[in-house]
Amino acid sequence: MNQEVLQLLNEQVNLELASAYLYYDMSTAMKSQNVNGFAHWLALQAHEEIEHAEKFIHFLLELDQEPELKTIALERPSDRSPLALAKATLAHEKTVTESILNLRKAALEAGEQAVEIFLQRFVSEQVEEESNARDVLDLIQLAGDDASAKLRVDAILASRE
Ligand SMILES: [Fe+2]
Numbered sequence: 001m002n003q004e005v006l007q008l009l010n011e012q013v014n015l016e017l018a019s020a021y022l023y024y025d026m027s028t029a030m031k032s033q034n035v036n037g038f039a040h041w042l043a044l045q046a047h048e049e050i051e052h053a054e055k056f057i058h059f060l061l062e063l064d065q066e067p068e069l070k071t072i073a074l075e076r077p078s079d080r081s082p083l084a085l086a087k088a089t090l091a092h093e094k095t096v097t098e099s100i101l102n103l104r105k106a107a108l109e110a111g112e113q114a115v116e117i118f119l120q121r122f123v124s125e126q127v128e129e130e131s132n133a134r135d136v137l138d139l140i141q142l143a144g145d146d147a148s149a150k151l152r153v154d155a156i157l158a159s160r161e
């Protein structure tokens with residue numbers, strides 16, 4: 001297997017796990033501020049990221065490659081407000097999209113067609129992830145400083161399944 005593609009796949013496993021860790025950190029921050037709907041939304045997002053990591057790990061194992069788990073970094077946002085965390089979520093998803101596209105490009109260039117096909121669903125997934133993150137940010141921005149609007153937005157975020 002092409003070594004650069006293999007390395008990028010391993011880095012993607014790490015990035016998905018780091019995403020889970022980041023969202024779990026944000027969820028905890030929201031919980032401690034009693035913004036429980038957004039906390040719930042972020043906790044589910046964290047779980048989804050673990051599932052993404054598992055898909056990459058499973059794929060590497062299928063290719064008879066041993067996934068290399070690395071140290072997980074936490075880039076903890078210093079501003080812990082819901083608005084700042086919603087912005088950080090969208091920014092992070094954009095970073096993940098960039099990483100997936102970069103990996104797909106490397107797979108194409110290396111003629112790793114199975115990898116390229118595997119990545120297609122993640123390209124689509126990222127369109128959805130960015131859209132969801134943008135929706136959350138829009139809602140929080142719309143509510144602004146209006147206390148009852150903030151409560152309504154949090155109830156909407158609490159309904160995520
Ligand atoms: Fe992900």
